Amino acid sequence: MHLTLTGIDPGIVDTGVVTLELNAPERTWSITHTVFSAPMQRNGFEVSVKPEVLDGVSRWCTIGRNHLIGIEGYRQRGLNQRQDAEMLELVRALRETVPS
Secondary structure, eight states: OEEEEEEEEOOSSEEEEEEEEEETTTTEEEEEEEEEESOEEEETTEEEEOHHHHHHHHHHTOOOTTEEEEEOOOOOOSSOHHHHHHHHHHHHHHHHHSOO
């Protein structure tokens, strides 16, 4: 059995993606990772995720058999409304982009 686990750690400075691949018949495993720096863009009061970041995450997370993907959640802290808005938009966009 081959199992692939991918975890996404959203961040407005850096968004990281880590993939762990387990190959039971061959008794091997591997870890790969990537970082998408400065994933957010602003246009006045409107925030969005850069399209190239969403494309990159989408390519990284191509769904296959036995591939599980998780996105770290985010809870508003209420201390910085700009940061909260950016993080909520980032998590929302990632959830829409990544295969379920």
